[in-house]
Amino acid sequence: MVPNDYSEQTLKYLTLLSEQFCDQRAVFSEIINLQAILNLPKGTEHFMSDLHGEYEAFLHILNNxxxxxxxxxxxxxxxxxxxQEKGDLCTLIYYPREKIxxxxSARLDSPTWYKTMLDRLITVARRLSSRYTRSKVRKAIPHDFAYIIDELLHTHPDENNYRVRYxxxxxxxxxxxxSTEDFICSLAELIKVLAVDHIHLVGDIxxxxxxAAKIMDRLLRCTHQRTDIQWGNHDVLWMGAAAGVPACxxxxxxxxxxxxxxxxxxNDYGISLRQLVSFAESTYTDGECINPLLKAINVLLFKLEGQIILRHPEFDMEDRLLLDKIDLDAGTVTIDGTxxxxxxxxxxxxxxxxxxxLTDAEQRIVDKLVYEFTNADHLQxxxxxxYRHGSVYLVRNGNLLFHGCVPMNADGTFASVNCLGTWRAGRAYLDFCDDVARRAWRTRDADAMDWMWYLWVGHRSPMSGRVVKTFERSYIEDKAAWEEPMDPYFTLTREAPACDAIMREFGLVPGCGHIINGHTPVKTIQGESPLRAEGRLVVIDGGFCQAYHPKTGIAGYTLIASSRGVRLKAHEAFRSVEEALTRNADIQSETTFIDVAKRRVMVSDTDTGREIREQINDxxxxxxAYRTGIIPERHARH
Incomplete structure (x- = not known):
């Protein structure tokens, strides 16, 4: 019979917990360990957004x-x-093999150089490791040199300097x-892992x-750093494509x-375009401003999008049905009466x-491409x-992270959206979007698959938040037709009331954290600021994408949240790995402190601290239960 103090569910949970901590001594040890962790400085969080396939710039930002x-x-x-010496050391940490x-090649690799560099690397690694438990550091140390690095990190002078000589x-x-080169590479990797505890990617890889494939491969190898992703519109587009959504x-x-x-x-995903190219060349006329391949793709896209819109009148996107508005004889299209x-x-x-x-030939091409995407192992x-590391939004340490927007009405209320028969707004709507995206991947449900396309381009999509004029930009020279109205969110959140309402909607205290967005390039060159509503909202898309640099004037914003506060980094363009190696040409960054901590922020002040306190209570x-005999101790076997 279960004692009154314990529910049956609690007793089952404690019994499972006892398999991990088999006696009182094991429980004592873990409580002491967790209490110690609470009193360490919080780990550094690194926020990036809108990488858009710029692998070298991303890798350098990740390295430094x-x-x-x-x-x-x-x-x-x-x-x-x-x-010069500090630049050389940093470059060695960023690109150890290339620097060596x-x-x-310059014949400067003397034993003295190696010994000097090892000593300096150990100094940096030792400082960084002091912020973590020894157990966590051991897990982060590359396996091949785990014992040696652990010893070096914890060597301190003693009375007779025995440890120093050791x-x-x-x-x-x-x-x-x-083994010096491999050892330096292991130390450099450890330093980078310890410098940043958590990576947040706020969409659009x-x-x-x-x-992009190289970026994803690199993220797959970041096994010792926690990484989360808030899906952007370009991410859900690829997610829909990999699930087999033809329009995506x-x-x-x-x-x-x-x-x-x-x-x-x-090359990266092994997707053949041969059949599509052959069809385009044999079907469409060459010699115009649009080449045959793009002509074929455009028509396929607007037909497939039209089919989705006709299946889902609740998307309220009939204004995007434009193929039926074309007058082939006149060579015109009529949009909103013009x-x-x-x-x-x-x-x-x-x-x-x-x-x-679709014509029969077009359908065969689409079917072939669906097969190619759904069977591309690397892409899958x-x-x-x-999916495993991502979500539509994230609430973490008092901050709210999402790529695009929370759809709003002009009056500042949250816009209601018809979600397969149920109207949702605000956080409930974003929760639905997260759920429907996972359903599309897990079950290939037809409605969920169509929603993947809507999340990419829908008027009220939290990843998009604008009316996308792909048709007009493809076929009309008059740029007045290209204007893409944005969701009211992007105007309203320049002021505090809308930001405070959003924070409350997601269970956060206004003024005690930040909304962190990507999606909209910050036109710094025109005087635009990434800080909105007195710092309540931070836009960290500056943009990494080289195509945006002339418009933005910079090469991206990132955000750093450490135990000492939150600071915004504005980056100049990354030149090349070669320049980084030969001239120590680091990405130059301008730092703006958003929040300066009045005291060091400790693990106990974070969401991780809350989770640890819950573990301690358990x-x-x-x-x-051990002391009262409700659960018997099972002493560990030696």
Missing amino acids: CSGVIREHVDEDFGDTLTE ELVR HERIIDSILETD FDRGGG IITVLRNNLRYENYEILE SYDLVTRDFPTLDPAHPFE RHIEFL LRQLLE
Whole structure:
């Protein structure tokens, strides 16, 4: 019979917990360990957004932790090293193998150089490791040199300097055994892992730049750092494509062909475009401002989108049904009562009586592409990672993270959206979007699959938040038709009341954290600020994408939240890895402190601290159950 103090469910849970902590001694040890963790400084959080396939810039920002590495080098060495020496050390941490090769080719790789660099790397690693438990540091140390690095990190002077001599002997042995390069690489990797505890990617890893697959491969290897992703519109587009949504697949092709990123499709993911190219060349006329391949893709896209819109009148996107508004003889299209000249009259597969039906040849191409995307193993692994580590939004440590917007009405209320028969708004709507995206991947439910397209481009999509004028931008020269109205969210959140309402909607206290967005490039060159509503909202899309640099004037914003506060980093464009190696050309960053902590923020002040306190309470219950004999101790076998 279960005692009154314990519910049956609680007793089952404590019994399961006892399998991990088999006696009172084990429980004591874990409680002491968790209490100690609560009193450590919080780990550094690194926020990035809108990577858009810019792999080299992303890798450098990841390597230098938005300048955090350089800050630690400055703190550790101050004026004892020259700027050149500190730059050399930082570059060695960012790109250890490449830097060693450069030093070797210049014949500067003497035993003295190696010993000096090892000592400096150990100094930086030792400082960083002091913020974590020894157990956590051990888990982060590369396996091959785990014991040696652990010893070096915890070597301190004693009365007779035995430990120091022991340390020196280890270094000498490393040099003698010809394992110095691998050891330096392991130390450099450890430093980067310890410098940033948690990576937040606030959407749009894919499209525009050609390195999205490399970025995903790198994230898959970040096994010692916690990573979360808030899906952007370009991410859900690829997620829909990998699930087999035809309209998403064709849009992915269109986006990447427009930016000439053939390699991600064919080389990275093994998706063949041969059949589509052959169809386009044999069906469409060459020699116009739109090439045959893009003509074929455009028509496929607007037919497939039209089919979704007709299936879902609740999407309220009938204004995007434009193929039926084309006058082929006149070469015009009528939109909202205005007639526009088209840049081409070449629509050989368009049947005015059935404008949204695919021809047999088009259907065969679509079916082939669906097969290619759903059977591309490399792509499927990447999208599985996005689902496993991603969500529509995240509430963490008093901050609210999402890529685009929370759809709003002009009066500041949250917009209600018809979600498969149920009207939802605010947080409930974003929860639905998260659920329907997972259903599309898990069950391939037809309605959920159509919603993946809506999340990419829908008027009220929290990832998009605008009326997308792909048709007009494809076929109409008059740029007045290109204007894309934005959701009221983007105007309202420039003032405090809307931001405070959003924070309350997600269970947060206004003024005690930040809304962190990406999605809309900050036009710094025009005087635009990434800080909105007195700092309540931070937009960290500056943009990484090279195509945006002339408009933004910078190469991206990132955010750093450490135990000392929150600071915004504005980055200049990354030149190249070669310049970083030969000239120590780090990404130059301007730092703006948003919040300066009045006292060090400790783990106990964070969401992790709350979770640890809950674990401690559970362990105390288990301890009491052991003491009263409700659960028998099972002493560990030796």
